[in-house]
Amino acid sequence: MKSKKYLLVILLLADTFTGWSQASQVATTASPVDAAQQLPDIMTMILAIAGASLFVVAMIYIIKVNQFLYKRVVSLEAQKSGVTLQAETAEAASNTFWTKIRKKYWEDAVPIEREGEITLDHGYDGIRELDNRLPPWWVNMFILTIIWAVGYMYYYHWGGDGPSSEEEYKTEVEEAKKEIAAAVSGKAAAIDETNVTALTDATSLGEGELIYKNVCAACHGQQGEGTVGPNFTDEYWIHGGGIKNIFKTIKYGVPEKGMISWQAQLKPADMQKVGSYILTLKGTNPPNPKAPQGTIWKEDAQQDSATPQETEAPGSK
Amino acid sequence: MSNIQQFQYDNKIVRAFGIASFVFGVVGMLVGLIIALQLIYPSLNLGPWMTFGRLRPLHTNAVIFAFVGNGIFMGVYYSLQRLLKARMWSDTLSWIHFWGWQIIIACAAVSLPMGLTTSGEYAELIWPLDILIALIWVIFGVNMFGTIIKRRENHLYVAIWFYIATWVTVAVLHIVRSFELPVTFTQSYPLFSGVQEALVQWWYGHNAVAFFLTTPYLGMMYYFLPKAANRPVYSYKLSIIHFWALIFIYIWAGPHHLLYSSLPDWVQSLGTVFSIMLIAPSWGGMLNGLLTLRGAWDRVRQDPVLKFMVVAVTAYGMATFEGPMLSIKSVNAISHFTDWTIAHVHVGALGWNGFLTFGALYWLWPRMYRTQLYSTNLANIHFWLGTLGIIVYAVPLYWAGWTQALMWKEFTPEGTLAWGNFLDTVTQIMPMYAMRAIGGTMFFTGILLGVYNLVKTAQQGTFLANEDAEAPARERRVAPVAGEYWHRWIEGRPMQMLLWSTILIAIGGIVQIVPMVFIESQVPKISTVQPYTPLELTGRDIYVREGCVGCHSQMIRPFRDETERYGEYSKSGEYIYDRPFLWGSKRTGPDLMREGGKYPDSWHYNHMIDPTSMSPGSIMPAYPHLVEQPLDLSDLPAKITALRKLGTPYPRDFEKYAVSNAEEQARKVAKNLAGQGVKDEGVEKTEMVAIIAYLQRLGTDIKAQPTANQ
Structure with missing residues (x-):
């Protein structure tokens, strides 16, 4: 039992x-x-x-x-x-069912007044021990x-x-897959490098600027003038200009050159915003610009991206 | 009683340990306060000596071994003499013990900021100091058993059972944890590697808490609490059961520090269940302490000594309940690697160890100086500052731990991490860090008041160096008295007590460690995992020196959020060449298990020189000295030889080519850096290239070939 x-x-x-x-x-x-x-x-x-x-x-x-x-x-x-x-003793009278249960399963200390009865006969430097249950x-x-x-x-x-x-x-990952599928289904396809467009509304650009200052400025300068990373204010691009290329570079990075991948840290929409903001930096002429690197990028040449650009930048490698 | 003998108790040694405890308490807590502030103001990291990574082990060692350690010896030397009715066996050994211990502490105070460390938590000291610790500990043991043998009491009081168990277990733990092969005078590699070393480390580390911070203090509680309260100990039987249960069960609980790690599940589960079974034995001590105060609670209101002790015992009860809760895997999944653990240990260290030490000191000092305590008011203020300090310290950190863990684990509905940037989860808890520093300051102010109070007490009294005492000589009694409790038998036989304690504490360790070391299938090999190259090895030793492991784990647990954030979860086979293992136990920064290839070399270069240049708002210390200090490869051949002796399969004669191999790889890294726009002539001759090479190697081996060879 x-x-x-x-x-x-x-x-x-x-x-x-x-x-x-x-x-x-x-x-x-x-x-x-x-x-x-x-x-x-x-x-x-x-x-x-x-x-x-x-x-x-x-x-x-x-x-x-x-x-x-x-x-x-x-x-x-x-x-x-x-x-x-025979009259029941006081103790027996107090020995009700609940007292017994309490003493058996919960607490059974001998009251202080009667602890003399259970004081053990040894002592150590004056310390006595009780023989409580x-x-x-x-x-x-x-x-x-x-x-x-x-x-x-x-x-x-x-x-x-x-x-x-x-x-x-494994269970956790499986469940997450199902949930993601449920959450994503029915919504418009996520933004990626094939369908991204440049944003021009002030709110998005403002948010883009915030992200830029927070994560990009460390290497590309507060005003995009370039420090460790290249200058964003000139016409030259190492990995291609235009929102699609910029988005791709942000997303996957160029690890061998020092640009890290941001896709784990930035949402696609955020990469779109910051990419769009970067586009607005062209021609702003900030102080201390870094020498141009890469090749001149012209928006109209976008369709023809298979053709290499002719104009090599003076500072490119 | 015809055979009364006269003798004297040695108070001088007690005072010496008491002063040392208080002085190192102040120092250790000051260092704690400094590192707490470094988390808020990273500019306080005055490199290279005073960075967080090097000061954190100094703080933990100072508090555990200097403050609490000297506190133990103070309590033991005072109570042991009186409980046995005998002076310490040898005054010479007492003083060798005292000065030996202080020398160890002084060496630690220099070697740890110098970056000389083995990196095992609470076992950081280098091998020559390990040997010194073992020697001094043996001297302490000889002195203690000498005193026990020439005692005038037939039986040993419960406090002494705890002292005996403490002594033997700490000896066993320290020696086994220090199995290491010296390379130079200041460096060694551990015998065990990877997951095995991790298991030995936490068998040691957890039981340092058990047998250094707990059992000797329980022994002290059993002496000082009934003395101060002038009440009999509540239950002799409870002492017996909880003592034996505690020492037997405690030793098994170590693996709860490694839940969801690559330690095999069966060892983890043993850690969990023994932690749960530990609740009752731990609480046995708390109950016997608190119930001893029955009938003395009115005095608790007035007597600061009792106040300190009550809070100490209560903190002990809370911490020993919380510990088992944190050992449940689903709770640990949240608490581990966060500040929750930090809050937990400080409830134990500040509450239990701190307050019991203060209580004992306030009780001892007036007695040894034959006077009253200088100011009861000041002691009361100390008590309240300390109590509130603990609360203001712990509560924000519990909050911080929860907050950060939940942020780490949060996903967006689209399945990406809600807080992809680790730094955001740190920035979020900065206010809690600030509050913690305030709590720490309160506690620290309290201890300063305590120092003042005790100095004043000493000044107004006269010290009694040798206290007269008398007792009858011991009558050797062999046959048990009829009706005597069975346990009295062993209480009269210290050597049997030592033997049985040793057997009991050995069982748990043997069951867990032996199969892990000798059964190969416990650590499945992965064919692509290779030993570190000489340069990576050098970088790894720099990583160890700088104490990076204090903030960065190298252990990705099998959770979706961790594999999403850091990459494939860690496998035990990946660590077989890791000497020492660097799993870490706290993530103030992100995990680095799969750091290799995540960022370009130039990112690491810039990040090391100034972390905020690459991640604005980072609280990591800057390491500009890595490009200032020349790369020292002179020990490389010795390192390679040592590692090969320990089983790392470096090819024959490889030590002869190690230096040139390292220089070649250094040039490669330097070339990479130059290609990525880092203008630093001669960088290949600095430590920077080594640390970059190591970081870029981390966790990349299993990517070489996705098929793991089971």
Whole structure:
């Protein structure tokens, strides 16, 4: 009976923790489907435990009522036959059912007034020790954690079907794929280097400028004059001008030349905005410009990009 | 009692350790405050000696081994003598112990800022110091057991059980963790590599917390708390059960520092379940402490000593409940690598160790100086500054940890990271860092008041160097008294106690470590993983020297957000040539496991010289000295030879070509840099090329060939 109850508790705990681990993948991957599937199991177990407890309480109540009636009958009989029953001691009187339960499972400290009775006969530098029982709730907690530990090892290693770290990861990625597919479906195709267009509205350019100052200015100068990276204010481009080329360069980077890929850090829309802002820098003539690099890019030559441009910049390699 | 003997307790050694504890407490916490401020004001990183990476181990070592270490010895030397009714066995050994320990601390205070480190957390000190620590620790043990043997009490009190377990376990941990092969006088490579070293490290690191910060302090609690409260210990049986359970279970819990790492799942699970089972044994100590105060709670309101002790024991209870919670994998997935861990350890260190030390000091000082405490008011102010300081320190960091973890894990509906730029998640928690520094300052101010108070107490009293005592000689009693509790048997036999403690603490370590070291399938090999080139190796040693591991992990956990942000999750086979392993335990900066090839060489060049030039707002220290310091390749042949001895498959005679090989690769890096517009003549002769070569190698081996050879 006892061990079955413990088993239920472990199962409940194990289930809670697996549920928890999924919930912990925070906000984005929390899957309502999974929670719904787990719910009946948990509910069944809660109901089972509640039912069992109710049964136990009811049984105890019946026994108590029985005892009470029995005592009552005995004392009535005694009165009739004129026998005086021994008076119950104060301690026995306080020894009610709940006191017993409390002492057995919860707390059983000897009161301070009576601790002389349990003071051990040894002392160390004046320090005495009492012989109080182990706090029962503490012992029970210890036992429960041990049972939980065995249950955990069983579930994940000794026979249960608990997922390995790797399996958890695969599940997480699979679920994310589904969610992304659901989120993206029905929306317009994402912006990429094949369909990107230059924006001209002031709001977008303003946002583009903010991004520029935050992430690009470090290498390309506050005003696009070029420092580590090339100058954006002249007509020369190393990897092609125009919004599509600029977008591509931002997105994938040119690692061998020092330009990193930004696609993990900037959303396509942000790359579009900052690319559009960069286009507006042409001809601004900031102080301390870096020498031109690459080749002259003319917008009208865009269709003809297969033809190499003739004019080599003075500073290009 | 005819056979009364007269003797004297040695108070001088207790005072010496007490002063050392307080002095190093001030120093260690000051360094802590400095590094807390460095996170807010990166310009406080005065390189190369005073950068965060080098000062952080100084802070942890100073607080653990200097402040708490001296606190332990103060408590042990005071209580041991009185509990055994005997003077310390040898005054000479006592003083060798004292000065030896202070010399170690002084060496650490110089060597760590110099960048001389092995990089294992709390085991950073270089091999000559490791040997010195072992020697001094043995001297401490000899002195302690000498005293135990010539004791005048038949039985050992629970405090001494804890001291014995502490002594033997720290000895075992320290020696095994220090298995290393010296290369030069200041450098060594560890015997174990990669995942095995990680396991040994956290078996050590976790149990440094257990057997250096916990068990000796529990022993001290069992002495000073009932003394100060003048109450009997609540339950003798509880002492017995929680002592044996604690030392047996604690040793298994180390792998909870490596959850979701490439350590095999079964070891991780053992770490989790033993951490959970540890709640009750840990709380046994807290209960026995708090319940001992039954009937003395009215005095707790008035007596600062008891106040400190109550908060200490409560902090212990909180930290030992939180620890197991953090060991549950799904909680750890959020808490690990964040400031949550930092908050957690400071509740333990400031609350439990700090406050118990202060309580003991405030109790001891007036007694040894035969006077009253100079000012109870000041002690009360110290108490409140400290308590509020801990709260103001910890709460913002819990908040910071949660916030940052959630930001790391947040995705947009389209499936990209919501906070793709790691730096944004750091900027977000800067206000919490500032609040933490305020909390730390409060705690620090408190300890300064404490110093003043104790100095004043000392001035108004007269020190009693040798305290007279008398006790009957020990009657050797072999047969147990009828009706005596069974445990009394071992309490009269210190050597059996030592033996059983050793056996119990050995089991957990053996079960976890031995299979990991000797069963090859535990670490599946990956065919494309190759040893580091000589230049990369040199760069790696620079990475170790600068303490980069303090802020950058090299362990991508199998979570979608981490593989999205950093790349393929880490496999144990990738680390087999990593000596030392550099997984890290905190991400103040991003993970660097797959840093190789992510950025061009020139990016690293500029970023090292001034991190904000490449990522504006970065709080990373600048490392301009990397282009100022010449590349020193003179130890390379010795390094290659040492690593080959340890099992790295460098070809025969490779050490002869190592230097030229490194120089060739250095020229390549320099050429790359020049090609990318970096104008720096002679850069190939500086340390910069080595660190770039190392960073560019990181995590690239498995990309060479996608098929892993299982």
